Each structure stands twice: as structure tokens, then as C-alpha cells.
Amino acid sequence: xxxxxxxxxxxxxxxxxxxxxxxxxxxxxxxxxxxxxxxxxxxxxxxxxxxxxxxxxxxxxxxxxxxxxxxxxxxxxxxxxxxxxxxxxxxxxxxxxxxxxxxxxxxxxxxxxxxxxxxxxxxxxxxxxxxxxxxxxxxxxxxxxxxxxxxxxxxxxxxxxxxxxxxxxxxxxxxxxxxxxxxxxxxxxxxxxxxxx
Amino acid sequence: xxxxxxxxxxxxxxxxxxxxxxxxxxxxxxxxxxxxxxxxxxxxxxxxxxxxxxxxxxxxxxxxxxxxxxxxxxxxxxxxxxxxxxxxxxxxxxxxxxxxxxxxxxxxxxxxxxxxxxxxxxxxxxxxxxxxxxxxxxxxxxxxxxxxxxxxxxxxxxxxxxxxxxxxxxxxxxxxxxxxxxxxxxxxxxxxxxxxx
Ligand SMILES: [Zn+2]
Ligand SMILES: [Zn+2]
Numbered sequence: 001x002x003x004x005x006x007x008x009x010x011x012x013x014x015x016x017x018x019x020x021x022x023x024x025x026x027x028x029x030x031x032x033x034x035x036x037x038x039x040x041x042x043x044x045x046x047x048x049x050x051x052x053x054x055x056x057x058x059x060x061x062x063x064x065x066x067x068x069x070x071x072x073x074x075x076x077x078x079x080x081x082x083x084x085x086x087x088x089x090x091x092x093x094x095x096x097x098x099x100x101x102x103x104x105x106x107x108x109x110x111x112x113x114x115x116x117x118x119x120x121x122x123x124x125x126x127x128x129x130x131x132x133x134x135x136x137x138x139x140x141x142x143x144x145x146x147x148x149x150x151x152x153x154x155x156x157x158x159x160x161x162x163x164x165x166x167x168x169x170x171x172x173x174x175x176x177x178x179x180x181x182x183x184x185x186x187x188x189x190x191x192x193x194x195x196x197x
Numbered sequence: 198x199x200x201x202x203x204x205x206x207x208x209x210x211x212x213x214x215x216x217x218x219x220x221x222x223x224x225x226x227x228x229x230x231x232x233x234x235x236x237x238x239x240x241x242x243x244x245x246x247x248x249x250x251x252x253x254x255x256x257x258x259x260x261x262x263x264x265x266x267x268x269x270x271x272x273x274x275x276x277x278x279x280x281x282x283x284x285x286x287x288x289x290x291x292x293x294x295x296x297x298x299x300x301x302x303x304x305x306x307x308x309x310x311x312x313x314x315x316x317x318x319x320x321x322x323x324x325x326x327x328x329x330x331x332x333x334x335x336x337x338x339x340x341x342x343x344x345x346x347x348x349x350x351x352x353x354x355x356x357x358x359x360x361x362x363x364x365x366x367x368x369x370x371x372x373x374x375x376x377x378x379x380x381x382x383x384x385x386x387x388x389x390x391x392x393x394x
Contacts, residue, residue, distance in 0.1 A: 004262040047241035065201040
């Protein structure tokens with residue numbers, strides 16, 4: 001054994017992060033130990049805080065530190081526009097673009113016959129509910145331009161047809177592209193040029 | 198703001214790790230939050246433990262959780278062979294190869310005129326001291342095959358000439374290569390085929 005048990009355990013846990021393998025986990029841990037005052041201790045505390053407080057918003061599925069997230073809690077975001085995304089990372093990407101002023105609904109995935117994912121697995125019933133209770137006038141379907149994403153968009157459009165204005169992000173989203181990989185400008189352009197379904 | 202302050206803080210700290218940028222830090226944090234019971238909380242605790250206990254071995258410069266590391270503390274490792282490396286990551290790489298049974302001396306860098314790094318900045322005085330006090334009969338200079346690494350090896354060889362057998366890793370270390378990037382087999386072969394300086 002080269003390092004102590006505590007350090008080996010930390011390397012092993014770090015290697016489970018997406019984007020880090022065993023080698024990069026070792027390098028990250030050495031870096032952390034060298035900066036244990038300035039980085040490792042604050043990181044440990046930040047992780048503990050998030051571990052203790054992180055939860056999904058009961059209304060929209062966003063991740064925050066209270067039962068109702070800041071966006072759902074803000075009256076300013078009650079514009080009547082609701083942006084439907086697959087994943088929290090997509091919500092964060094939209095927020096970084098900074099052009100959308102309404103609220104979100106995070107599905108938590110896409111419909112998939114292959115993986116047996118149905119509407120009730122995806123917060124779709126809750127979405128339908130919100131249309132009435134929150135005075136939603138427009139639903140922007142900001143799903144990924146994948147087959148499953150588009151299937152899901154069509155399913156939701158069918159459910160909501162005639163009740164609200166239905167739009168989708170259009171210009172700028174490349175075929176097969178995922179929101180989280182797009183730059184902020186592309187997302188802004190796609191939102192501004194959104195089209196009727 | 199898309200996530201809460203606590204989550205934004207965590208993302209910002211994670212982005213300071215080598216190998217993670219802002220995007221991969223966000224993905225890592227989302228992954229951690231989804232697995233907050235199984236991964237985030239244990240990781241926070243492992244980091245806190247290492248932050249509290251990690252230190253450099255006073256004898257060899259290895260990183261561990263006590264003043265004298267496990268290798269220096271083990272009588273079994275008192276073989277008379279001392280392997281000199283630049284960095285703790287190189288020591289760990291040697292240990293993973295699993296063929297070296299002696300002790301180490303971590304310089305903490307290389308001599309560098311450009312960066313004004315002299316022998317006293319590198320635990321070289323401590324190395325000279327150890328030759329006498331630990332009954333060292335062979336010093337294996339396992340420095341990287343870079344200009345600075347080889348300059349440092351020659352400087353150390355000059356200091357110790359006539360007092361111990363001096364060898365270096367030879368076969369298998371590519372020109373410009375760094376130990377930490379070599380596979381275990383290459384390191385084993387280089388150690389077995391070490392040559393006299
Ligand atoms: Zn919410
Ligand atoms: Zn030691």
C-alpha cells in the first residue's frame with residue numbers, strides 16, 4: 001500500500017465521479033491534499049452541506065435546497081410561460097443563457113418503450129396539473145433533438161393541445177444535439193426563434 | 198440563479214480540480230446530488246478525514262496520515278535500497294508496479310535554474326543525511342526522463358558518488374516520459390533492468 005487507508009478510500013470514491021478515472025482521481029486527490037486548507041476542507045464542508053440540504057423541488061423537479069425551488073417560489077417567474085426540459089442540467093443550461101423569464105418543468109427523462117418509461121414515470125401528470133393551477137398560457141417544449149426527446153414532445157403536445165399555446169425551441173438546436181452541450185448564444189437564438197407546433 | 202447558493206458554491210469548488218472544467222463540475226455535482234446518500238455524503242466525510250489527517254512524512258516526503266509514513270515505519274522496507282522520485286505521484290506509481298521493496302525519498306520537484314529551485318528546496322540535504330543514518334547501500338534515481346529530471350539526477354549522483362551504489366531506471370522509460378503515465382509493466386521492466394551510473 002502506498003498511501004494510507006483514508007487516502008485510498010478518498011481516491012476510490014473520487015474515481016466514481018463522471019469524467020474522472022482512477023488516474024485522474026489520484027491526481028485530483030494529490031492536488032486536494034496539497035491545497036488541503038484552501039480547497040480540500042472547504043470542499044468537504046460544501047459537500048456535506050449539499051448532502052444535508054439538496055432535494056428536488058416538489059413542484060418542478062429542479063434541484064435546490066428547499067421543498068419549493070427559488071424559481072417556483074418567485075412571483076416574478078409567474079409569467080404564464082412554462083419551459084419543459086428533460087433534465088435539471090438542461091434547466092441550468094437555459095438559466096445560464098439568461099433569456100427565459102418564466103418557470104420550468106423537469107421531466108426527469110424521456111418516454112422510452114425500450115426502457116419501459118411511461119408518462120407517470122416522468123412528472124407528466126404533474127405538468128398537466130400545473131397548466132390549470134398556475135395559469136400557464138404557453139408551454140415551451142425544450143426537449144433534446146433526439147428520437148426519444150421528440151417522441152416525448154409529441155406526447156405532451158397531444159395531452160395539452162387546445163389548452164395552451166405550444167411552442168418548441170427551433171433555430172439553432174442541431175439534430176441529435178443535447179441542450180447541455182450548446183453554448184448560451186445558441187440557446188438564446190433558439191428561444192427567440194421558437195415556433196408554433 | 199438556477200441552483201441554490203450552496204450548490205453553486207460546490208460547483209465552483211469542484212471546477213478547481215485538475216481535469217474538471219465548469220461543465221464537467223456541474224455534471225459531477227448533479228451526479229453527486231442524485232447519489233447523495235451513496236456517494237456525496239461518504240465523499241464529504243472522506244474528504245474531511247483526509248483534510249484533518251493528511252501530512253507529509255517527515256522522513257521521506259510521502260503523503261500519509263502520520264508523521265512517519267507506513268513505508269518508513271516498516272522494518273521490512275529497510276532493505277538498504279532507496280528510490281529517489283520527484284513527486285508523491287511517482288512514488289504511488291512505483292508502489293502500484295509492486296516490484297520495489299525498499300524505501301523512497303520524494304524530492305518534491307527538480308532542480309531548476311529558471312524557477313530558482315536549489316538543492317535545499319528539494320529535500321536533498323535530508324537525502325544525504327539518510328544515506329548514513331538508514332544504512333543505505335543503493336540509491337535508485339527514478340527521476341523523470343526530462344532535462345530537469347536528469348540534471349537533478351546528475352547533481353545527486355555527484356553528491357553521493359563513492360558512498361553508495363548509484364543506479365537509475367533504464368529500459369522502458371521513454372525520452373520525455375513521466376513515470377506517472379507509464380503502465381505498471383513498463384515500470385517493472387525499467388526497475389529490473391536498472392543500470393549503474
Ligand atoms: Zn421548482
Ligand atoms: Zn516516509
